[in-house]
Amino acid sequence: MPPKRNAAKRKESDFDFGDDSLSEDVPLDDSEDEKPKKKKGPAAGGRAKKVTEAYTDENDWSFQPPSLLYKSYNDPEPNDKIAAFDLDGTLVNTKSGAQFPRDDLDFKWYNKNVADKLQSYHEQGYKIVIFSNQNGIKSAITGKAAEKLKGRVDLIVAELNCPVQVFAATLEDNFRKPASGMWEYFCRNCNGGVRPNLASSFFVGDAAGRPADFASSDKEFAEAIGLPFRVPEDEFGEMEGKRSLPAGLMKQGEGGELVVANPDNAGLVHAFKQVADNAFAEGATEDAGDFLWADVATAPGLRAAADPKAKFKGSANKKVAGVLASYPITITLNNLKEVGKLQGVGKGSIAKIKEFLETGTLAELEGVDDLAGMGRAAPELKSRGADAADKFM
Ligand SMILES: [Mg+2]
Numbered sequence: 147m148p149p150k151r152n153a154a155k156r157k158e159s160d161f162d163f164g165d166d167s168l169s170e171d172v173p174l175d176d177s178e179d180e181k182p183k184k185k186k187g188p189a190a191g192g193r194a195k196k197v198t199e200a201y202t203d204e205n206d207w208s209f210q211p212p213s214l215l216y217k218s219y220n221d222p223e224p225n226d227k228i229a230a231f232d233l234d235g236t237l238v239n240t241k242s243g244a245q246f247p248r249d250d251l252d253f254k255w256y257n258k259n260v261a262d263k264l265q266s267y268h269e270q271g272y273k274i275v276i277f278s279n280q281n282g283i284k285s286a287i288t289g290k291a292a293e294k295l296k297g298r299v300d301l302i303v304a305e306l307n308c309p310v311q312v313f314a315a316t317l318e319d320n321f322r323k324p325a326s327g328m329w330e331y332f333c334r335n336c337n338g339g340v341r342p343n344l345a346s347s348f349f350v351g352d353a354a355g356r357p358a359d360f361a362s363s364d365k366e367f368a369e370a371i372g373l374p375f376r377v378p379e380d381e382f383g384e385m386e387g388k389r390s391l392p393a394g395l396m397k398q399g400e401g402g403e404l405v406v407a408n409p410d411n412a413g414l415v416h417a418f419k420q421v422a423d424n425a426f427a428e429g430a431t432e433d434a435g436d437f438l439w440a441d442v443a444t445a446p447g448l449r450a451a452a453d454p455k456a457k458f459k460g461s462a463n464k465k466v467a468g469v470l471a472s473y474p475i476t477i478t479l480n481n482l483k484e485v486g487k488l489q490g491v492g493k494g495s496i497a498k499i500k501e502f503l504e505t506g507t508l509a510e511l512e513g514v515d516d517l518a519g520m521g522r523a524a525p526e527l528k529s530r531g532a533d534a535a536d537k538f539m
Contacts (some may be wrong), residue, residue: 207296213317214331215280215292217299222309224338225273228373229264232323232351232364233278233312236378237264238302239387240489250297256378257386261306268308273337276312277328277349279363292316311336323353324366348374350381360472385487410476414499417508418467421498424511425460465490470499479503 202208207217231237237260238253247253255261264274280295295314303310313328313336315321321328333342351364354377368375378385406412469488470477477485477499486496502508 205296205300210331210335212321213315213319214321214328215296215314215316216312216331216336217296218309218311218336219303219306220309222273222275222311224340225271226340226343226346227272228275228342228347229267229272230275230277230329230347230349230373231264232349232353233276233299233302233314235352236350236364237276239385247294247298250294250301253298253302254387255305257382257384259382263382264306264310265308272347274306274308274310275332276310277323277332277367278312278314279323280314280316322363323351324363324370326367326370329367329371344372345374348376350376350378352378360474406471407474408476411470411473413506414477414502415467415471417502417511418463418470418495418498420511421508422460422463422467425456425463428456462490463495466495477503 198211200210209215237256240247240252241254242248242252299312315328349368353361353364355362355365365375406415469490482496
């Protein structure tokens with residue numbers, strides 16, 4: 147992990163919210179027309195530099211230092227009734243199944259009810275506002291990651307037919323949920339001076355501190371503000387497909403090793419890591435020296451070792467190890483259904499988890515490798531015949 151930049155350590159006092167926190171005594175700006183002066187935004191794909199000045203770019207995305215990106219779509223009007231939503235895991239998931247969206251188009255709705263539900267709130271007189279934490283945008287706000295985020299949000303909102311405001315916190319600072327900086331900025335600067343009525347507004351988010359949740363930042367955000375809180379299941383019904391992992395979930399320790407959130411799951415995580423390491427070790431034979439390649443034509447075992455499937459297997463199992471490492475509750479035979487909803491955890495992985503829970507190990511770690519055709523860790527080159535023999539040992 148690169149060291150955090152100074153901006154990430156800013157305190158609330160660094161924010162330009164005025165001389166104290168938002169309270170009933172503080173008059174709100176009517177500052178829809180006080181947007182930062184329009185100027186040409188940073189070039190897409192440009193080298194990320196630390197941005198310290200507010201700007202609004204040519205696509206109407208505004209930036210408030212140190213980390214807030216925001217935009218209004220379809221001319222939302224000031225309103226005291228706010229229907230507020232988290233974005234990822236609440237309104238959308240990634241279509242690719244990737245932890246991070248791969249490109250602008252990498253999203254799908256949480257389920258088919260979402261767009262209609264938002265439209266209906268609009269018709270009932272609510273203003274729709276999205277408050278999203280985004281990771282992977284470092285000093286950014288000018289670089290590719292920021293451009294990708296802006297483009298993706300533009301495409302998501304384009305599928306909605308109602309006015310929407312979007313706020314995205316991109317650093318670990320007071321704009322980031324569960325801190326209330328995004329909400330305060332919205333109230334002060336982006337609602338035409340109208341103070342939201344908290345009792346008739348609400349916030350929906352998936353980070354609710356439930357047993358299978360990875361965080362409680364959405365719930366804490368709502369609580370800090372005083373907004374009624376709901377989870378997406380309550381609001382939209384059951385999610386379609388797999389659950390996206392929150393960005394930045396794969397925690398790594400100093401040495402790059404996985405940090406296991408729940409020590410009870412350490413053995414399971416280690417088993418998947420071992421499967422991944424073994425597969426990578428097999429795949430790596432592909433990169434071996436010429437003297438090995440000279441033998442490839444004649445040695446079936448070597449062809450198996452160079453199988454790209456081994457690398458795929460390594461990646462898939464490494465991902466599962468990371469997901470399980472992040473899972474906060476003890477994995478048992480009783481909650482495999484929940485575990486199976488995690489991104490990257492398919493039926494094959496569930497079968498392995500079940501096997502591990504029932505037997506304390508995985509057969510393939512005992513010397514049989516089910517995909518690449520090589521034995522455990524494959525310290526020596528073996529022929530397929532030798533492997534076949536292993537299966538009966
Ligand atoms: Mg979320």
